[in-house]
Amino acid sequence: MSETNDDVQSDGETDHKFDECPTCGGELQYQTEADAECLNCGEVFCHEVRTDRHLLWDYDDLGWMRGVVARA
Structure with a gap:
């Protein structure tokens, strides 16, 4: 699992x-x-930022966010 596309703004x-x-x-x-x-x-996934953590969520069959599948 690659989580390496970091760019400093x-x-x-x-x-x-x-x-x-x-x-x-x-x-x-x-x-x-x-x-x-x-x-x-x-x-399809949802990328969310919480404080200083990046989370990638997946969806269930009904379109609800099911769980975090990757963190950075």
Whole structure:
């Protein structure tokens, strides 16, 4: 699981984006700042920032956020 796309912004905060699908290892493409879709399997994830942690959530069949699948 790759979590290495860290860029330092001018304000000193870390701007992180998950680039690899935790399900199949495919490439994630961001539809919005928070919503990412795997180009390989089509699974959709939500990228959330809480304090200084980046979390990647997956969804269940009804569209509810189910659980955190990656952290950075």
